[in-house]
Amino acid sequence: MKEIGKELAAYLDQKRLRASYASILHKVENDPDVRAFLQANQSKLATDAVSKGSAKLYEFVNEKEKIANNQETFAPGYYPRLIVNNHLIDITYEPQPEKMAADAAAAKDALVDAANMPKDFKDANLRDYDPAGREQALSEALSFVADYQPGQFSQGLYLTGNYGVGKTYLLGGIANALADRHIRTVILHVPTFSVEMRDAISDNSVLKRIHRIQDVPILVFDDIGGETLSPWFRDDVLGVILQYRMQERLATFFSSNLSMKNLQEFMAAGRNGQDDSLKANRIMARIKFLAKEVNIEGPDRRQQIVGRTN
Known part of the structure; x- marks a missing residue:
């Protein structure tokens, strides 16, 4: 083995640095990884690789020591590794397991676009879903996740039931799985989305926003029917998106406090008492093609969570 101590000492002597860097020399020459x-x-x-690579050797040992002492490093989350580069000593940085896990988690989070959704939605897990009164819904969700193949049409779910029974949480579990x-x-909270689209009229970005979301692999309309009724939103936003997804056979999910029948009645109400049944029928035909209605029963999950924390 090359005598790293003698070679590095000679290099430091030449630079008149040995007195200042005696501790560095000792640290480097005795490092087992070096x-x-x-x-x-x-x-x-x-x-002459050691003399030319002395700075790299020191950097390697110093960064390792910082990591061991939980100090800030040159490349946080990365671990130094010595390599041979053109017959000389060089150093590269590889992600630590914690960094790799964090990156993987961030990449997963980026796959679920859940703006304006509660934290429990983002943390939802099908394994934690209480099946009491929700057996069919959970079974349908698990089947969808297991069977879904990109590029092949799979009918989504229209989850209906009272407030707080776990409709949105189940959708979050599907998205995370x-x-x-x-x-x-992409998950759209429909009441919020309808307001955002109305505001988009002022900067002429309605179509741009529609095009941005209409072709995502999985699209979720959460709390449809909870928005303020707007024939424009129904026909020119919701209708356009649903028509595109029906034509392209893209999986689409819904949650609502309204059954499909009641949603149709809601959609049929026009301005000034006008009957928009024909337009409502077109919307509902698309929804029924895209999703299967499943009723969810059971106790209010939100009240259960509050009770456990009190």
């Missing part, structure tokens, strides 16, 4: 690297690569390294398979989901 010695193992030189031993393993002695046939690949140039004769699909994210594990690298499948993107």
Whole structure:
């Protein structure tokens, strides 16, 4: 093995730095990873590789020490590794397991676009879903996740039931399970979305916003029927998106406090008492093509959570 101590000492003497860097020399020449690297690569390294690579060796040892002491490093989340580069010593940085896990979690989170949704939605997990009164809904959700294949049409779910029974949470569990398979989901809270689209009229960005979401692999309309009735939103926003997704056979989900029958009645109400049944029928035909109605029963999950925290 190359005598790292003598070679590095000679280099430091030449630079008149030995007195200042005595501790550095000791640290580097006695580092087991440095010695193992030189031993393993002695046939690949140039004769002056240690002197030319002394700064790299010091950087390697110093960064390792910072990581061990939980100090701020040159490349947070990355671990230094010595390599041979053109017969000289070089250093590269590889992600630590914690960094890799954090990156994977961030990538998964990016697959679920859930603006304006509560935290329990983003943390939802099908394994934690209480099946009491919700057996069919959970079974349908698990079947969808297991069977869904991008590029092939799978009918989504129209989840209906009283406030707080777990409709939105179940949709979150589906979205997060699909994210594990690298499948993107966009969730729209319909009352909020309707306001945003109305505001988009002022900057002429309605179509741009529609095009941005209409072709995502999985699209969720949460709390449809909870918005203030607007024939414009029904026909020129919701109708356009649903028509596109029906034509392209894209999986679409809904949640609502209204059954499909009651949603149709809601959609049929026009301005000034006008009967918009024909337009409502067109909307509902698209919804029924895209999703299967499933009623969810059971106790109010929100009240159960509050009770456990009191």
